[in-house]
Amino acid sequence: MLEDTAKECITWAIGKFPNLKMSTGLNVSGQVLIDLAAKAGYQGELLFVDTGYHFPETVKLFSELDQRYPEITFRTLSADSATEDLYLSEPEKCCQINKIDPLQAYLADTRTDAILNARTRASSPTRRDLQMVEAGPTYRINPLTLWSQNDLDTYLAANEIPPHPLYELGFTSMGCWPCTRAIKPGEDPRSGRFVGQGRLECGIWSKPTIAEISHAKENLK
Numbered sequence: 001m002l003e004d005t006a007k008e009c010i011t012w013a014i015g016k017f018p019n020l021k022m023s024t025g026l027n028v029s030g031q032v033l034i035d036l037a038a039k040a041g042y043q044g045e046l047l048f049v050d051t052g053y054h055f056p057e058t059v060k061l062f063s064e065l066d067q068r069y070p071e072i073t074f075r076t077l078s079a080d081s082a083t084e085d086l087y088l089s090e091p092e093k094c095c096q097i098n099k100i101d102p103l104q105a106y107l108a109d110t111r112t113d114a115i116l117n118a119r120t121r122a123s124s125p126t127r128r129d130l131q132m133v134e135a136g137p138t139y140r141i142n143p144l145t146l147w148s149q150n151d152l153d154t155y156l157a158a159n160e161i162p163p164h165p166l167y168e169l170g171f172t173s174m175g176c177w178p179c180t181r182a183i184k185p186g187e188d189p190r191s192g193r194f195v196g197q198g199r200l201e202c203g204i205w206s207k208p209t210i211a212e213i214s215h216a217k218e219n220l221k
């Protein structure tokens, strides 16, 4: 049922948005989304923002998935110039420069009208009201909104997709190595992110303004 709904959502997005793209942080939800999108006929780009601080296992997984899904174009984005360990002094600025800006610039340059994304409500307290379709300058389509962690695990196992190698070591939410730790049993899956920074999000999926949402909805009619 969840799988059918997700596939229907992806199929709808493929038909609705001529310049649809997909992004990934290579969490297990991302692995599920890539597989579902390929099965639904998605043949666009998969965007991965290389901050320069990913675990080597994450970078390796990206190239392995490239082999597994030849119908999808894998594209790595990165900042124009390196930032010297900014995560130590100004982590939010580090995320802005190394994560948010490269993605937003690419989406704007390519006039991307919508992006498939693998966030789920269960993945973070900050995502409990996540909707399957989010209007904005680039629509965000979230086919896995209602999936639990168990649903994701079950899908990967049933489809013989090995999860990110750090996942079973407690890295339930994948991020950059300076800001991510494994969680302990009973902790929230998102609690290993942005350790000691008092935040759970990098800001890449911040809500658009009401004016941006209204404008986007007008354009879609």
Ligand code: SF4
Pocket: 051, 053, 086, 087, 090, 091, 092, 094, 095, 096, 098, 099, 175, 176, 177, 178, 179, 202
């Ligand atoms: S998660 Fe940490 S290392 Fe990665 S971009 Fe943000 S501040 Fe920098």
